[in-house]
Amino acid sequence: EIVAAVELALSDGPLRGKRVLVTSGPTHEPIDPVRYIANRSSGAQGTAIASALASLGAEVVFVTGPADVAPPSGVKVVAVQSAAEMLQAVQNALPVDAGVFAAAVADWRVKRESNSKIKKQDGKLPILEFAENPDILAEVSQMKKDRPGLVVGFAAETDDVIANATAKRKRKGCDWIVANDVSPETGIMGGTENAVHLITDDGVEDWPRMGKGEVARQLAERIAAALG
Amino acid sequence: EIVAAVELALSDGPLRGKRVLVTSGPTHEPIDPVRYIANRSSGAQGTAIASALASLGAEVVFVTGPADVAPPSGVKVVAVQSAAEMLQAVQNALPVDAGVFAAAVADWRVKRESNSKIKKQDGKLPILEFAENPDILAEVSQMKKDRPGLVVGFAAETDDVIANATAKRKRKGCDWIVANDVSPETGIMGGTENAVHLITDDGVEDWPRMGKGEVARQLAERIAAALG
Numbered sequence: 001e002i003v004a005a006v007e008l009a010l011s012d013g014p015l016r017g018k019r020v021l022v023t024s025g026p027t028h029e030p031i032d033p034v035r036y037i038a039n040r041s042s043g044a045q046g047t048a049i050a051s052a053l054a055s056l057g058a059e060v061v062f063v064t065g066p067a068d069v070a071p072p073s074g075v076k077v078v079a080v081q082s083a084a085e086m087l088q089a090v091q092n093a094l095p096v097d098a099g100v101f102a103a104a105v106a107d108w109r110v111k112r113e114s115n116s117k118i119k120k121q122d123g124k125l126p127i128l129e130f131a132e133n134p135d136i137l138a139e140v141s142q143m144k145k146d147r148p149g150l151v152v153g154f155a156a157e158t159d160d161v162i163a164n165a166t167a168k169r170k171r172k173g174c175d176w177i178v179a180n181d182v183s184p185e186t187g188i189m190g191g192t193e194n195a196v197h198l199i200t201d202d203g204v205e206d207w208p209r210m211g212k213g214e215v216a217r218q219l220a221e222r223i224a225a226a227l228g
Numbered sequence: 229e230i231v232a233a234v235e236l237a238l239s240d241g242p243l244r245g246k247r248v249l250v251t252s253g254p255t256h257e258p259i260d261p262v263r264y265i266a267n268r269s270s271g272a273q274g275t276a277i278a279s280a281l282a283s284l285g286a287e288v289v290f291v292t293g294p295a296d297v298a299p300p301s302g303v304k305v306v307a308v309q310s311a312a313e314m315l316q317a318v319q320n321a322l323p324v325d326a327g328v329f330a331a332a333v334a335d336w337r338v339k340r341e342s343n344s345k346i347k348k349q350d351g352k353l354p355i356l357e358f359a360e361n362p363d364i365l366a367e368v369s370q371m372k373k374d375r376p377g378l379v380v381g382f383a384a385e386t387d388d389v390i391a392n393a394t395a396k397r398k399r400k401g402c403d404w405i406v407a408n409d410v411s412p413e414t415g416i417m418g419g420t421e422n423a424v425h426l427i428t429d430d431g432v433e434d435w436p437r438m439g440k441g442e443v444a445r446q447l448a449e450r451i452a453a454a455l456g
Contacts (some may be wrong), residue, residue: 031265033386034332038256039263061419102273104262107348117386117410120335124357132353158345182345184261 013057025067043067046102241285253295271295412447
């Protein structure tokens, strides 16, 4: 960590003096004290992006759910569990020059979290009512005050990747969307590679399949160019 | 692993020649390709028990859900995700001299797993219908053929620990229940210590709070005495 801090201090990269927020990992939404709803995000792509941004000299605030991979060094780590906690951490991190929202935030939480373990009762199944989680990407994209100059969202899709992601960009109001296909047959979710499409005002760029570290480096360079 | 194998081969412990099954960890029940229901079991206690049984010379089949801790060396590891997969692996492991069912198996699975990511639609919340999972402990305890000579269940409770666990022992038909209090305030779930009650035909024994490794060693010795 000392090495990373020194590297950062010495860094003369294009993002020197810029503050960037990165969200990463899954969220866990509690059902009761022992059960929760999770998603298969490993946090690998978000972690690689935070690391790449820090290497270019950015001051990175890294808001992470319970990920499989360790957070990168040289960034400020804020660990959260649920979407509600993640939104709070994001709001606390503002203002920033750019925000990269790579976390796989749960769309829904359980409406009434139980304080006791829900018991099995003869022939009766639990009924879980859901409530919509805060939409962190949309909230930040549509802020009147403190909206980052560049807001980058992610769209993990299993069908109609480009169409769904293009619609998502418009609906949320973010500047860029990084879209990928997470169908089980691609092996992307939880794997080491990613095949993304970058969707901006200028249209759709199809990036070749490459390591998540390389996706991160190229995205960080694009962000540096956009903020430069 | 070679050292562990040699230790096992040289072992002259009281469980030499005995075959013991241990289940451990949480199960993950899929909702769709990216979401699942999980529970907070780290797998630490089950892993420690498998390790302790192996040290006493047992041939251990270790059926584990996606745990936080690595499986012990010197055991046969069978990795599973869901309760249905765990039951299948348990059936494949029989016959055994004793079965220790330490896994935190999900009581319910989602009735209809979706092959596509469930999408957020304006104002509409998903409805998740549940189906009851196989009750692995009850099924094994009530087997006519191949029932292990000793079946040990676990009861992780947040309220009325002894009463709930005693009722569970009777309902399932297992021989022993290891009961513990997993209320958030105890710090047991995910922690390094455990405070258990061993419930047998002879009544309830309250064990003092101790490390999970020590709980495992004492339980393994009791199992050796029971099988000896």
